[in-house]
Amino acid sequence: MKKRPAIKCQAFPFLCRFQFMPELPEVEVTRRGLAPAIVGRCVSAVNIRTPKLREPFQDLAALLPGLTLEHLERRAKYLIWTFRSAAGEKRWLLTHMGMSGSWRIWPVPAPSAHKHDHADIVFGDVLVRYTDPRRFGSILFMTTDPRKSLPLTKLGCEPWDPVLTADRFYAELQKTHRSIKEVLLSGKIVVGCGNIYCSEALFAAGIRPTRPADAISKARAGRLLEALRKTLETAIAAGGSTLHDFHGVSGETGWFPLACAVYGREGKPCPICGRPIARIEQGGRSTFWCPHCQH
Numbered sequence: 001m002k003k004r005p006a007i008k009c010q011a012f013p014f015l016c017r018f019q020f021m022p023e024l025p026e027v028e029v030t031r032r033g034l035a036p037a038i039v040g041r042c043v044s045a046v047n048i049r050t051p052k053l054r055e056p057f058q059d060l061a062a063l064l065p066g067l068t069l070e071h072l073e074r075r076a077k078y079l080i081w082t083f084r085s086a087a088g089e090k091r092w093l094l095t096h097m098g099m100s101g102s103w104r105i106w107p108v109p110a111p112s113a114h115k116h117d118h119a120d121i122v123f124g125d126v127l128v129r130y131t132d133p134r135r136f137g138s139i140l141f142m143t144t145d146p147r148k149s150l151p152l153t154k155l156g157c158e159p160w161d162p163v164l165t166a167d168r169f170y171a172e173l174q175k176t177h178r179s180i181k182e183v184l185l186s187g188k189i190v191v192g193c194g195n196i197y198c199s200e201a202l203f204a205a206g207i208r209p210t211r212p213a214d215a216i217s218k219a220r221a222g223r224l225l226e227a228l229r230k231t232l233e234t235a236i237a238a239g240g241s242t243l244h245d246f247h248g249v250s251g252e253t254g255w256f257p258l259a260c261a262v263y264g265r266e267g268k269p270c271p272i273c274g275r276p277i278a279r280i281e282q283g284g285r286s287t288f289w290c291p292h293c294q295h
Helices: 013-017 024-038 166-173 180-186 195-205 218-237
Strands: 045-048 068-075 078-084 090-096 102-107 117-123 126-131 138-142 278-282 285-289
Touching (some): 024 068, 024 102, 024 126, 180 195, 195 218, 195 285
Antiparallel strands (some): 045 117, 068 078, 102 126, 117 126, 278 285
């Protein structure tokens, strides 16, 4: 049997026609870019330019200044900003980039804001700016730990959580007859499986995206979990996807779609067998796969 090749960089310029929302790799890339610049710093000012995103803005200009950012972590597609006041009280921001959001770092004084630049958080001589053309993101101030309440408590495991063993993953798949692609996209077992990454991981594991989850053997479930982790790790290392609206914190775009084996390649030759890549609709989302290599 022909060995599956390592993902190689190929140019697919038509990918810019697709529009995607930031998924786990894009959010993790954002976290890694922001954290070194702002963790340990005190908020000196906040500037909000729109009354609401997905939800109305709270009075962040009054709530955040004087708080020191202690930690910035990611949970699924959320960023959790943990602050501490001078009196030792903890406060949090729970942020989500929606379908088109991005955070970017600027030195102060920053360039003038544009139409879709909705929020600035200033940490002395560093400013982080939230940009969101579609305004489906959210920035929520909380006085209780967001990790202990909805929506975070209903999420599945992180892909690299030690609790998510191959045995547990297989056991969870056995509980549903839904297609494996839909199960992965739901995030109820494991988070981070966006549309691009589902297609790529299923191809790497040789599993048909329409196969019922409970029809996947234990050995194949283990290979799928490994493929999913490697796909996400590759995307993070590549700086995320070249999304229509997504840019990293320094304005750079990601390069993962340039390495896609199947996603966005309908009619193109499969990198393994050479037969055409197919596209189907699942739950209103496009799925790309090789009917010959995936069973």
